[in-house]
Amino acid sequence: EAQVTQNPRYLITVTGKKLTVTCSQNMNHEYMSWYRQDPGLGLRQIYYSMNVEVTDKGDVPEGYKVSRKEKRNFPLILESPSPNQTSLYFCASSLSNAGAGNIQYFGAGTRLSVL
Amino acid sequence: RKEVEQDPGPFNVPEGATVAFNCTYSNSASQSFFWYRQDCRKEPKLLMSVYSSGNEDGRFTAQLNRASQYISLLIRDSKLSDSATYLCVVPLDAGNNRKLIWGLGTSLAVNP
Numbered sequence A: 001e002a003q004v005t006q007n008p009r010y011l012i013t014v015t016g017k018k019l020t021v022t023c024s025q026n027m028n029h030e031y032m033s034w035y036r037q038d039p040g041l042g043l044r045q046i047y048y049s050m051n052v053e054v055t056d057k058g059d060v061p062e063g064y065k066v067s068r069k070e071k072r073n074f075p076l077i078l079e080s081p082s083p084n085q086t087s088l089y090f091c092a093s094s095l096s097n098a099g100a101g102n103i104q105y106f107g108a109g110t111r112l113s114v115l
Numbered sequence B: 001r002k003e004v005e006q007d008p009g010p011f012n013v014p015e016g017a018t019v020a021f022n023c024t025y026s027n028s029a030s031q032s033f034f035w036y037r038q039d040c041r042k043e044p045k046l047l048m049s050v051y052s053s054g055n056e057d058g059r060f061t062a063q064l065n066r067a068s069q070y071i072s073l074l075i076r077d078s079k080l081s082d083s084a085t086y087l088c089v090v091p092l093d094a095g096n097n098r099k100l101i102w103g104l105g106t107s108l109a110v111n112p
Helices: none
Strands: A004-005 A009-014 A019-025 A030-038 A042-051 A056-059 A076-078 A088-095 A110-114 B004-006 B011-014 B018-025 B031-039 B045-050 B054-057 B060-067 B070-075 B084-095 B096-100 B107-112
Touching: A009 A019, A019 A030, A019 A088, A042 B011, A042 B084, A042 B096, A088 B096, A110 B070, B004 B084, B011 B018, B018 B084, B018 B107, B031 B060, B045 B060, B045 B070, B070 B084
Parallel strands: A009 A110, B011 B107
Antiparallel strands: A004 A019, A019 A076, A030 A042, A030 A088, A042 A056, A088 A110, B004 B018, B018 B070, B031 B045, B031 B084, B054 B060, B060 B070, B084 B096, B084 B107
16 A cells, blocks of 8 residues: 555654654655644645755754655654644655646654653 | 635535635746645645646536636535545745645535
């Protein structure tokens, strides 16, 4: 089954404790991105990757890191989480970033609370 | 004007009703558009793509008005299961990245 898998689905942590949210897709998609979704602010892109070893900042990259060592995986790293990073996070992948290839397939989401 | 703007609703309609949402966008160069559906606390899922003047899929019709820079989503014969938030998405070329601009969504509640 074609899917994007995120883990964990729920996470409660404390300020400053490094964490990683994993994302994996099995569709051989080139383009992957991370979003956060907050009430009243909608979906905002954190980072994106156009291919292996190619990553770039989205609209709200501060406090986050990513890596793309393999095509299928795109982990999101919070080196020192803070309460303002409490949010619902989505990983998404698409075949490309143009035309019909731009259709996004989302993971089920990770609900993160930073205390 | 915001890059993508939607009426947040909520739209409360009875089963069987026809409901329409509009989405306005500011970038006149945008060529393709998307409607996604998001159920509460779940991931967005593609509902329809719009590449030319419009698209129809069963009870759902999306129309594009380039002159006025808006796309609409029409839902006929509403079902209880149509209750969700509908997100309008407009690609925007930004350097070498075609980023997606997401609307905040329109909330629909279909009541029995």
